[in-house]
Amino acid sequence: MERSTKQRAAIESALKKLARPLLPQELLAEAHKSVPNLSLATIYRNIKGLIADGVVDVVCLPGETDRYEIHRHHHHHFHCSSCEQVTDIDACPGDLSKLMPKGYLLEDHEITLYGKCPACAVRA
Amino acid sequence: MERSTKQRAAIESALKKLARPLLPQELLAEAHKSVPNLSLATIYRNIKGLIADGVVDVVCLPGETDRYEIHRHHHHHFHCSSCEQVTDIDACPGDLSKLMPKGYLLEDHEITLYGKCPACAVRA
DNA sequence: TTGTATGCAAAGCGTTTGCAGTGAT
């Protein structure tokens, strides 16, 4: 990640434009618009670097392939159990160190909320 | 999942004995002790059935292969950033509905704590 | 006896890597 390339620019731009957790394929499809020959390998290599730089975060859900999104301030995720859509949650309960067993050191936390999004809640 | 086999018994038994999220390989190693010829394919096939039956839960962490554990009462997970081991956390902050945006329905939540386990905390 | 569950090996899939060529500095 020492040189800036149009490929990386396209990848970051795609992540910022769509502003939600993206699959490698979705990322490829979007970035492909500005860099026709872009390869999946380059997507993965850049994503890896961007994660190391703290620019991108991984969003992993059981049974789904990992998604990637631009790192925003600390936030969490909501996963609708009906339509499977993932939404960012800006709220945070704050310090969770009271949950830790003795001797364990807390560095960070991640919360996934499950339920129904407004559209699916109405339908049910 | 209509017949009960010694393979499935060994798999369930291994999950209960080690009582923590296990990788398919760890599960194979443990269950292999009582069923020498047990194959990975059988591990996967049974795990899939046990998940469908609500007997087993998937624990998925970014960059790690999925782990499996016996379904217990509501709890959370701690992931050591040094040794990668996953530990169950029985504490829970309780109601998180205050984090939900308007219109969203909360059904469940999952918390992953990151940090250092006692052994790794001392070493650092 | 019947047909589900198993073991093995091959196939699938998402991700990573080797290598020669490209392009940012």
Added chain:
DNA sequence: ATCACTGCAAACGCTTTGCATACAA
């Protein structure tokens, strides 16, 4: 002119599947 980055294809690791056999019912 360097040497990091890219594209392509092969390699990888985890998971699933096809098929003949074993075994629970």
